Amino acid sequence: MTERSPEYALDGKRVWIAGGSGMVGSAIARQLTKENCQVFSVGRNVVDLRRQAEVEDWMAETKPQAVFLAAATVGGIVANDTYPADFLYDNMMIEANIIKTAHNIGVEKLLFLGTSCIYPREVAQPISESALLTGPLEETNQWYAIAKISGIRLCQAYRKQFGSDYISAMPTNLYGRGDSFDLQSSHVIPALLAKAHAAKSDGGKTLEVWGTGRPLREFLQVDDAAEALVFLMKYYSQAPHINVGAGRDISIRDLSLLICDVVGFTGELTFRADKPDGTLRKKLDVSKLSKLGWQNKIGLREGLEQTYAWYLKSLATRAP
Numbered sequence: 001m002t003e004r005s006p007e008y009a010l011d012g013k014r015v016w017i018a019g020g021s022g023m024v025g026s027a028i029a030r031q032l033t034k035e036n037c038q039v040f041s042v043g044r045n046v047v048d049l050r051r052q053a054e055v056e057d058w059m060a061e062t063k064p065q066a067v068f069l070a071a072a073t074v075g076g077i078v079a080n081d082t083y084p085a086d087f088l089y090d091n092m093m094i095e096a097n098i099i100k101t102a103h104n105i106g107v108e109k110l111l112f113l114g115t116s117c118i119y120p121r122e123v124a125q126p127i128s129e130s131a132l133l134t135g136p137l138e139e140t141n142q143w144y145a146i147a148k149i150s151g152i153r154l155c156q157a158y159r160k161q162f163g164s165d166y167i168s169a170m171p172t173n174l175y176g177r178g179d180s181f182d183l184q185s186s187h188v189i190p191a192l193l194a195k196a197h198a199a200k201s202d203g204g205k206t207l208e209v210w211g212t213g214r215p216l217r218e219f220l221q222v223d224d225a226a227e228a229l230v231f232l233m234k235y236y237s238q239a240p241h242i243n244v245g246a247g248r249d250i251s252i253r254d255l256s257l258l259i260c261d262v263v264g265f266t267g268e269l270t271f272r273a274d275k276p277d278g279t280l281r282k283k284l285d286v287s288k289l290s291k292l293g294w295q296n297k298i299g300l301r302e303g304l305e306q307t308y309a310w311y312l313k314s315l316a317t318r319a320p
Contacts, residue, residue, distance in 0.1 A: 019071030091147035213253030
């Protein structure tokens with residue numbers, strides 16, 4: 001039975017969100033407005049988190065008491081497969097610099113944000129936390145996964161050697177406000193939303209979807225995820241990483257149809273079977289998180305409608 005740890009009170013604390021300008025970091029910041037704490041972040045134009053000296057100097061000056069480590073180089077299958085060195089190097093440097101410096105300056109608590117792609121390609125569903133390192137990784141995103149596995153282990157190493165209260169959370173596929181809609185680097189939901197909108201706007205008759213449409217994926221709206229992460233910062237203080245998800249999955253084909261319905265695109269779907277599917281199914285076992293007392297609130301359709309509305313607003317602000 002997973003039990004809550006004594007509450008880590010955020011009241012009055014200095015909280016740094018590393019990666020605060022990203023989709024997840026921004027959502028965490030919105031969630032933390034409900035807490036009486038001082039939230040801050042820093043832009044990459046001020047501190048390059050891949051550079052140890054810059055991280056050490058900035059953290060020593062600002063002295064955060066709690067850290068959400070959400071900074072990362074991220075992207076979809078194409079980006080992972082095209083830039084493996086960037087995904088491995090950048091993410092290992094970012095996490096190592098922040099975790100080590102957090103220890104050096106006496107950060108009270110740190111939450112490291114990982115990814116569900118840490119799990120083996122072939123694994124029993126739903127995926128429990130114990131499945132980590134029990135088989136080969138999915139090749140198309142193994143570089144990112146290896147970096148995140150290293151982050152989990154680094155948090156555990158500091159806990160074991162120094163007693164540091166560092167925890168790790170592994171979210172499922174996230175989407176929502178602030179996502180990247182760049183087709184060269186975006187994940188499946190923003191890519192499909194952008195393509196469906198473009199097809200609708202241009203009067204297109206078809207919408208191309210990479211892969212066969214058969215793979216099953218689980219999705220969690222980012223504000224739901226942020227609520228879970230703040231919950232874990234307050235009530236979870238154990239070495240094992242913990243899954244964060246919705247507990248439900250959907251095929252890429254059905255997701256594509258749902259997105260077309262949300263956008264209002266009435267054309268046909270064409271599936272590119274010559275393009276990679278990635279892992280055929282990936283659904284997280286979230287029973288550990290549920291037993292702690294948290295469950296998601298935003299359904300997939302509602303989340304897609306919110307995300308599409310945000311996307312339309314962002315397009316309007318960029319229009320000449």
